[in-house]
Amino acid sequence: MPLRPSLVAPLFAALILGCNGSGGATSATTGEGESGTAQGSTTGDASTGSTGAETSGTSVGDDEPSVTYFRDVKPILDQRCANCHRTGDIAPFALENYQQASMWGPILVPEIEDKTMPPWGPDADCNSYLHDPSLSDLEIATIAEWVDIGMPEGDPENEPPKADPPPPIDYDIELAGVPFSPTIYPDEYRCFLLDWPALSDRYVTALNIVPGERSIVHHVIAYVIPSAEVDTYAALDDADPLPGYECYGGPGGEEVPRAQWLGAWAPGALGGELPEGTGIRVAPGSKVVVQIHYHPVAGAEPDLSVVQLRTAAMVEHPAYLLPLANPLWMLGVVEMTIPAGESDVRHTFEVDLPSAIDYLHNDAEFGLDEPVQLSMAGLHMHKLGTRASLSVKRGDGGEQCLVSVPRWDFNWQGVYEFETPLIVDPSDSVFLECHFNNQAGEGTVAWGDGTEDEMCLGIVYVSAL
Ligand code: HEC
8 A cells, every 4th residue: 555655754854843943944843842842832833923024023012923833723723623533543643732833834735735634525616515625825835834833822812713513413324334454454344244223214414423432543435235135245245254244345145236335434523414305216125225335443342333324204306326337347348448558547427317327216206307405425446446427418418427436436436416416317328437457467457346447436415206
């Protein structure tokens, strides 16, 4: 995994900065040393502030520097970073207090300036999304300036009040497997086949994952397995002596994945509610496969993650989280090949939604000639993927971008909810484009579920009008 070396270098850099505050050559280290001794006092900060040109030596008494931790930086870190960068969570260091923020400050700036952090794949030029955690240009500039002027702490009194948290969601179903300790480094993908408790049709209207051991649960995808296909998955489960079974690009099972997506979750996820009035039907006798991507760390406790679902007996707009890909790739009739030595292999697929729904689900709620609403989209490839996009091609020749991920990262995939849902007519089609790099590969890679295979999948949330 390339993540580890890239992580280690800045960690070391920051540790060195943190330890020899006076030895470093950057202006940031000076500020850190001073503010560290002036914890909680405003006089100390005024002297730190005087190192910043912005204050032009006019600071007197309790005048604050142009940017301070408590007034300007903490609110951003709390809102955009600390949901992962907190003790015991998935990120490698915490950003919860002044000491931590000033210790890591210098290495935060390059990551936020090139938009690596917070992790968020979709290109803002393509579409706008709800729950977009990206920092604004102003927020990026604020943190950069704070580091530049020596990371003054400022007065805790000046911390702006926090926004009220959103009202809690009333989940009515909880699914959990048995405790599991991943042992495959650096990544282990495990699928758990869980019983679905409801005895009549239910519509899932919100989904959340509560990781049991936060430090190792990187990413979760939940799938509904229809009763007719449960045996295939039960066989996979039985064949593996440990809890659950190994899986990778999907829940395993058959060649043509009819396994319906229920939702995807990553640490720090915001939201969890499906678009208002919509829900995904789960029939009695179904099972749920929960695929957990683990990043094992030494000393972690066994994980028992819980899937929380809010369900309703009826919804106004039944919906599917549809995987879109060329069925001929999956069947091997048309090979989705990625030859070794090629650095940019492109695969595309175009489909109209009513036929995709008909092919996968044959559901009377969705007529072949009916428009549908699209309100979320995502993409799925494995590790050779470099970029991908999904768009609607209008019958009249227009085109609308749904989601585009210019720097594909298998670790941070998601399904993103549009700020503005759109209606797709039967004369429109959905166009999927994936790019792969197999330059360093030894052999041709083709469609499949495994680590050595690839996929090119669009995921769309479609609801009946
Ligand atoms: C969704 C969880 C999440 C959020 C939100 C998040 N991070 Fe991270 N961050 C991680 C993880 C996990 C890593 C370890 C590397 C990786 O897996 O990409 C990391 C690594 C880093 C690194 C080290 C980079 C490296 O080279 O490995 C920096 C710096 C960083 N984060 C800063 C931030 C800042 C600043 C914010 C907020 C603006 C933020 N992160 C928000 C999860 C998160």
